[in-house]
Amino acid sequence: MKPDFYPPGPSSISSIGAYLKLFQDPLSFLMQASRKYGDICCMRLGARQDYLINHPELIKQVILSPEIYERSTSRALRKIMGKGLLTADLESHSQQKRCLQPAFQKQGMLEYSSTICTMVEQFNHTLEEQETIDVAKAMNHLALEIVVRTLLGVEMSRQEEQIIEAIETIKCLTDQKKSAFIDPLLSKLPLPQSIAYQKACQCLDQKVYEIIQKKREQPLQGCDLVTTLLKAMDIQDCPFLSDQLVRDEVMTMFMAGHETVASAMTWTWYLLSQNHEVEKHFHAELDEILGEGPIQAEHVAKLPYTRKILLESMRIYPPVWLIVRHPLVDTQLGGYTIPAGSYVHLCQYTMHRDPRYFPDPEKFDPERWTPEAVAKRPKFSYFPFGGGKRQCIGEAFAMTEGIIVLASLGRKWVLRQVSKDPIRLDPLITLRPRNGLRMGLKKRSGKVTDEFLPRV
Numbered sequence: 001m002k003p004d005f006y007p008p009g010p011s012s013i014s015s016i017g018a019y020l021k022l023f024q025d026p027l028s029f030l031m032q033a034s035r036k037y038g039d040i041c042c043m044r045l046g047a048r049q050d051y052l053i054n055h056p057e058l059i060k061q062v063i064l065s066p067e068i069y070e071r072s073t074s075r076a077l078r079k080i081m082g083k084g085l086l087t088a089d090l091e092s093h094s095q096q097k098r099c100l101q102p103a104f105q106k107q108g109m110l111e112y113s114s115t116i117c118t119m120v121e122q123f124n125h126t127l128e129e130q131e132t133i134d135v136a137k138a139m140n141h142l143a144l145e146i147v148v149r150t151l152l153g154v155e156m157s158r159q160e161e162q163i164i165e166a167i168e169t170i171k172c173l174t175d176q177k178k179s180a181f182i183d184p185l186l187s188k189l190p191l192p193q194s195i196a197y198q199k200a201c202q203c204l205d206q207k208v209y210e211i212i213q214k215k216r217e218q219p220l221q222g223c224d225l226v227t228t229l230l231k232a233m234d235i236q237d238c239p240f241l242s243d244q245l246v247r248d249e250v251m252t253m254f255m256a257g258h259e260t261v262a263s264a265m266t267w268t269w270y271l272l273s274q275n276h277e278v279e280k281h282f283h284a285e286l287d288e289i290l291g292e293g294p295i296q297a298e299h300v301a302k303l304p305y306t307r308k309i310l311l312e313s314m315r316i317y318p319p320v321w322l323i324v325r326h327p328l329v330d331t332q333l334g335g336y337t338i339p340a341g342s343y344v345h346l347c348q349y350t351m352h353r354d355p356r357y358f359p360d361p362e363k364f365d366p367e368r369w370t371p372e373a374v375a376k377r378p379k380f381s382y383f384p385f386g387g388g389k390r391q392c393i394g395e396a397f398a399m400t401e402g403i404i405v406l407a408s409l410g411r412k413w414v415l416r417q418v419s420k421d422p423i424r425l426d427p428l429i430t431l432r433p434r435n436g437l438r439m440g441l442k443k444r445s446g447k448v449t450d451e452f453l454p455r456v
């Protein structure tokens with residue numbers, strides 16, 4: 001249905017330019033549009049209609065109505081994740097989430113936390129004084145290792161390495177937008193990328209099915225993801241679960257559960273390096289709580305300032321910076337008719353920088369996260385993990401992992417950017433620094449100055 005009148009936005013003619021900008025530089029375009037056109041903005045090009053929603057109450061209405069607003073997922077995601085939770089239809093989604101939830105509850109989180117502590121401490125020992133690292137790359141690799149080890153619940157170094165390599169190949173090929181090989185027809189051509197992609201997918205499938213098989217041969221113990229799903233399969237009320245779906249859920253968690261956390265970590269190191277007062281406060285908390293011994297799962301709840309730092313970092317640089325929904329039917333929002341099939345954009349990047357809710361929005365200020373300050377803001381002014389039925393299942397996992405990584409590395413190292421060039425943002429599926437983020441490492445006991453430039 002064609003609406004009688006549209007929300008403010010660029011005219012049909014200037015929409016061509018607007019669409020070009022949306023695809024070329026989406027962050028600046030969306031920031032400008034949200035400030036210029038207000039709470040709801042519309043852009044049209046031919047039959048396509050895009051809406052940018054820029055008010056917490058309207059965002060809430062969209063997010064909390066998954067039966068009207070369907071999640072938009074790309075073919076690339078569906079190809080690798082199959083019918084896992086992220087790409088599942090609404091009908092099967094609730095059942096799937098119910099089966100998966102135990103893997104993310106208290107007992108599971110306790111088990112994961114101690115594994116994460118050990119892995120991060122090991123990673124810490126591989127780092128060297130004066131070393132320069134690409135923090136984005138290092139955090140990505142660490143987060144991937146963590147999600148694979150914890151969710152599979154197995155420690156098999158060679159197998160783990162192969163899984164990680166395969167995921168990195170898939171990510172690299174899809175990120176470089178060489179996605180022609182995902183096209184059903186083109187993927188049949190023997191292009192080098194198609195071959196590498198198919199090989200990586202086959203390797204992943206084979207490893208995951210092997211793990212499922214191995215677990216089946218023993219009594220099911222533990223709270224990891226695979227065990228949780230296999231236990232659910234034995235219970236009568238999950239007859240829809242199959243080996244194929246277990247595989248899809250595992251792939252989904254691998255994909256959804258590493259780059260997001262890595263993005264949050266990367267930006268936090270960057271922001272800390274730019275905000276020395278916050279960094280001092282952070283160090284003081286770590287020194288007081290952690291003492292000399294290795295970091296442990298119990299420490300996580302005792303580091304409130306570190307938690308606030310992480311929340312504030314995801315405000316300024318939300319790892320998932322945009323959620324897109326398609327209305328299944330014509331619907332009303334903010335006094336306008338939103339036609340079925342249009343694109344409804346909920347943008348964390350713009351909402352989190354809205355001065356109505358976050359005065360001086362560019363300022364990195366963890367004190368925005370005191371319980372009193374949070375209570376004064378509307379809920380969907382901040383939504384790094386989405387909301388409602390389709391809220392991120394990995395939120396607690398991500399927060400726990402983030403705090404452990406920050407605490408373990410932060411108590412030993414200070415990180416400083418090597419180059420003074422401004423960082424450019426790369427808004428892909430997650431928000432990343434374009435060309436990585438090179439930082440130098442300095443032991444905390446030494447004197448740290450802004451001029452510190454490490455040996456390359």
Ligand code: HEM
Pocket residue numbers: 071085086097147252253256257258260261264318319320323324383384385386387389390391392393394395397398
């Ligand atoms: C800082 C880290 C993370 C951020 C910012 C994040 C963000 C999000 C967001 C915004 C959504 C909702 C998307 C939408 O509504 O369309 C989502 C969903 C999801 N996330 Fe995360 N995520 C993070 C970490 C994780 C981790 C660690 C896992 C798993 C181990 C995970 C697994 C998922 C899954 C399976 C969904 C789909 C949930 C559903 O449809 O019910 N995420 N995430």
